[in-house]
Each structure stands twice: as C-alpha cells, then as structure tokens.
Amino acid sequence: MVYPGAVHTRFEHSLGVYHLAGEVAYRLRAQQDPEFPIEDFDIKTVKLAGLLHDIGHGPFSHTFERQFLPLFLNGASWSHEDMSISMIDYIVDKHHIDIEPECLKKAKEMVVASTEHGSHNSPTGKQFLYDIVANGRNGVDVDKFDYLIRDSRACGVGCGFMFGRLMGSMRVLGDEICYRAKDYLTVYNLFSTRAEMHRTIYTHAKVKGIELMAVDALTKANEAFGIADAVQNPGEFWKLDDTILKRIEVDERPELKEARDLVLRIRRRDLYQFCNEFAVPKENLDHFKDVTPQDIICSQRSSDVTLKEEDIAVSTAKIDLTRGSSNPLESLFLSQDYDSTDSFTIPVERISHLVPAVCQDKIVRVYAKKPELVSKFVLCLFLKKEICKGTISWFHVTNEWVSPDMNQNPVPNFLVTGGSSFSGL
Known part of the structure; x- marks a missing residue:
C-alpha cells in the first residue's frame, strides 16, 4: 500500500471545515470593521455551510463525479455542490428540522459560491462571508486548510503551509478578506502545497489505477444497484457511500460477477x-x-x-495552483499592516520568481x-x-x-x- 494511514471520511473533514469556518469568522469579528459588522447569525451561517459543503459527494467523491457519472449522464452537467443543495433541502424537509429560512438560504449560497454558476450577491454587503468556506475569488478557503493539513499528516509527508499564521493575518477591507503583505509567501505555500499533494498523493499512479478499477466495478454494477439514477433522487442518493464496493463484493447475483471479480482484484492487489x-x-x-x-x-x-x-484504461490528471491556468496570487488582496485602510494586489514582477511559467499540468x-x-x-x-x-x-x-x-x-x-x-x- 502506498499510503496505508491515509484514511478519513468526509464527515471528519466536514467537522474540520465547520470548526475552521467558525474560527475565521470569530477572527474577522475581532478585527471588526464598522462598515461590515459580523453578527452571531453570520457566524452560525458560515459554520453551517462548512459542515454541509460536501454532503452532496457520492462514493469515492471526485472519482464518482468526474469519472463514473459522465458515462451515464449523456452530457448533462452534475456537481457535488449542486447535489449538496438538494441533499440539504431533502434532509430539512424529511426530518422537519426547525431552522431559520434565511440562515439556510445563505448557507446554501455559500456552498456553491466557488462554482461557475454560484450566485452570492449578498444584500447586506458582506460578500467576504461567502469566501470563507469555498472561495471563488482566489481559492484561499478553510476547505483547503483542513484537507491539506489532514491529508499530509495522514500520509506522513511534510506540509509547508501554516494555516494558523494565515488566519492570524486576516482582516476585511473593501468587503474582501485581505492578508498582511508579509504573509504572501504563506499564501503561495497554500497553493504550492496543494499542487504537490495532487502530484505526489492524490494523482499517484497506483491511486489512479485503483480509481479506474473502482469506476469499472461501479459501471458493471450500475444496473443492478441503480447507482447513476440515484443522483436524481436525494432519497436514494443518501444511501450511496464508499461501502458500495463491499455491497458488490458480498452480493451473489450472477449479473454482478464481473463487478465482484474487479473488487476481488483490488483486495488481492491484482491491479491495472x-x-x-x-x-x-x-x-x-x-x-x-x-x-x-x-x-x-x-x-x-x-x-x-x-x-x-x-x-x-486511460487516466488524465490535472494539477494546478487552484485557479486552472491562472495565477491565483494575482487575485489576492493584501494590506501593508494591521492598521492599513487600503488594500492592493501583488505586481506580477514581484512574484515571477515564485510562480512557475505554467500554472497547470495535465x-x-x-x-x-x-x-x-x-x-x-x-x-x-x-x-x-x-x-x-x-x-x-x-x-x-x-x-x-x-x-x-x-x-x-x-x-x-x-x-x-x-x-x-x-x-x-
């Protein structure tokens, strides 16, 4: 096994994002800007978004979304963020959860804030709240803070990113979260650490090979279990998780033989x-x-x-600094120090020695x-x-x-x- 200790669930990650989202919100309130006051309601909403941001993931997360589902959707679009919205509505209705409608509405907007169609026009002028969990402006968010630290420790690899230092320099200027200019290297370490984790761990050749086998097993078992159809029905989708491979393995129906054989090959390390x-x-x-x-x-x-x-089997892995082929540092706003009232971006010539000539690999x-x-x-x-x-x-x-x-x-x-x-x- 490549990284035998690298095991955690989306639940643990979501708890971490929930906690860090609250920590950031409290930190920003401590640096209170009278123009953008942060209320208890705001903190509650941000924490709720952190807790629920990944609830729409299927089995094996991005593998399910990017490799399995496209085989059955005939070109239709689907994202785990949109599914998270459907699941939130389903859970609230199914279990008659008493929650403020405005809190729920804003939390859902925060979940999809980083997507292309995410609409986060806040009538209260607190746009920065939508960048805490899933940052569509520059990619600096607590989602990355949690999984990068969590995964690097579980895999036993070093992590040059210090999220505590970055959180300590956050403040709001012009309705946007800014950082001290002296901490721009810490921000870059966030992006470079993410790219390195993708290169060495998330897209490791063995990892991708097993993902391909899992996709083939799910594909062969799809008709028997109705896996792809479940994305249209939250009442069925919630039943899908990583245990689907065990369900395939112990199901003795003849039509599942090919899928069972693939799962057995994974167990025996007879890999692609x-x-x-x-x-x-x-x-x-x-x-x-x-x-x-x-x-x-x-x-x-x-x-x-x-x-x-x-x-x-063919696998295509994309590795970037979080903004595709763009340089994410160009969208980062900084302040000279804690007392500054103005923010600015970093001139490209000042960071050219940091950022590679190409910000994306395929x-x-x-x-x-x-x-x-x-x-x-x-x-x-x-x-x-x-x-x-x-x-x-x-x-x-x-x-x-x-x-x-x-x-x-x-x-x-x-x-x-x-x-x-x-x-x-």
Whole structure:
C-alpha cells in the first residue's frame, strides 16, 4: 500500500471545515470593521455551510463525479455542490428540522459560491462571508486548510503551509478578506502545497489505477444497484457511500460477477498495470482532447496480439495552483499592516520568481487491465508530439513501431516495458 494511514471520511473533514469556518469568522469579528459588522447569525451561517459543503459527494467523491457519472449522464452537467443543495433541502424537509429560512438560504449560497454558476450577491454587503468556506475569488478557503493539513499528516509527508499564521493575518477591507503583505509567501505555500499533494498523493499512479478499477466495478454494477439514477433522487442518493464496493463484493447475483471479480482484484492487489505517462505541453493545454482507449487501439501494429478497448484504461490528471491556468496570487488582496485602510494586489514582477511559467499540468497515463498485455502498450513516444496537438495522428506500421521524427528507428525497449515518464516535449 502506498499510503496505508491515509484514511478519513468526509464527515471528519466536514467537522474540520465547520470548526475552521467558525474560527475565521470569530477572527474577522475581532478585527471588526464598522462598515461590515459580523453578527452571531453570520457566524452560525458560515459554520453551517462548512459542515454541509460536501454532503452532496457520492462514493469515492471526485472519482464518482468526474469519472463514473459522465458515462451515464449523456452530457448533462452534475456537481457535488449542486447535489449538496438538494441533499440539504431533502434532509430539512424529511426530518422537519426547525431552522431559520434565511440562515439556510445563505448557507446554501455559500456552498456553491466557488462554482461557475454560484450566485452570492449578498444584500447586506458582506460578500467576504461567502469566501470563507469555498472561495471563488482566489481559492484561499478553510476547505483547503483542513484537507491539506489532514491529508499530509495522514500520509506522513511534510506540509509547508501554516494555516494558523494565515488566519492570524486576516482582516476585511473593501468587503474582501485581505492578508498582511508579509504573509504572501504563506499564501503561495497554500497553493504550492496543494499542487504537490495532487502530484505526489492524490494523482499517484497506483491511486489512479485503483480509481479506474473502482469506476469499472461501479459501471458493471450500475444496473443492478441503480447507482447513476440515484443522483436524481436525494432519497436514494443518501444511501450511496464508499461501502458500495463491499455491497458488490458480498452480493451473489450472477449479473454482478464481473463487478465482484474487479473488487476481488483490488483486495488481492491484482491491479491495472501502469504502462507509461506523458505531460501535455503548455502550448497545447487549452485545446487538448482527452485520450480514449479507442484512440489507442487504432495505433497497434498488425503483427501483434490485437488489443481491445476493454484491455485499456486511460487516466488524465490535472494539477494546478487552484485557479486552472491562472495565477491565483494575482487575485489576492493584501494590506501593508494591521492598521492599513487600503488594500492592493501583488505586481506580477514581484512574484515571477515564485510562480512557475505554467500554472497547470495535465498528465496522461495509460494502464493495461491485464498484466500480460503491458508489453503491448508501446505508445507514449509516438503520441507525445501528435496527441498533444489536439488532433491525434496515428501511425500504422507492419513490422516495427517507428516515428517520423526518429528517422525510422524502432522504439527503444525500455519504452515497451513502461517506467519512463515524459515531462515535456
């Protein structure tokens, strides 16, 4: 196992966000700005949003949302934030919870505040309250504070981010949370730590391989359990959690045999085998089309064992500083010191030595579902120029795999067995 101690639930994380949201709200009230007074009602609302912000997640969280559901939604949009709103309404109605309607309304607005369609126009002028749990302006929020510290400790890796220091420098200026200028490095450490956690832990090759297997198991069990349909009905959706794999494993219905076998393979560590990976060049990130198993089988040589789509799994991992290809520090407002009444942003030239030239990476990995097929996946060297242009050009050769850019030389053997990593072209 890669990180055997890295086990926690969304419930524990949500409790942490609930606590930190309250701590930030109390801190901001201690630095009270008469123009934006923070009432007990505001603190209650922010804490409620922190507690409920992830209640709309399905089994295996983002894997369910980004890899499983798109197979069944036929292009329709779905997000765990929107599902959180549906679940909140369902729980309040189902259990006749007595709660102030305005508090509930604002808490739900805070949950979706960071989404593209999140509407958080506060009639009271307290826009900054909507940035505490899920910050759509610059990505600095207590959601990240909690999971980065929690996960780094559970995995036994270092964490250069000190959220206590950052919380200590928060204040409200111009209806926005600002930080002391001297703490901008701490903010950058938040973003860089997040990127490093994604690179080394969340998108680890073994982790993504197991995620692919879990998605395949859920897909094969979907009809029997009505998994995808449950997202349309909060009354059914709440029954879905990570125990779905155990339910598949112990269900002896014949139609679930393939799904059961996949779960058993995960238990036995008979995993999909990582073959190779490459990074999409920065100039092609905007128009890159995801690679599919169908794309790959089109480039096999005729003298080889014929590969089928079901033999191949492809994972595309996106790693950024939280704002896609944008530099999040450009949206950060600072104050010179605690007594300042003006805020400002950091000039790009002052932070160019910190922020990488490219704020986003996209890593494509190819897996063989059967270990005996690993040697057949000779493709990364071929694809590294053609596939990243957004219009895939495939090479069909009879005897040896060759590339037009290699003067017709065959692919080196070390690429056949995997293990290499293309970090650029």
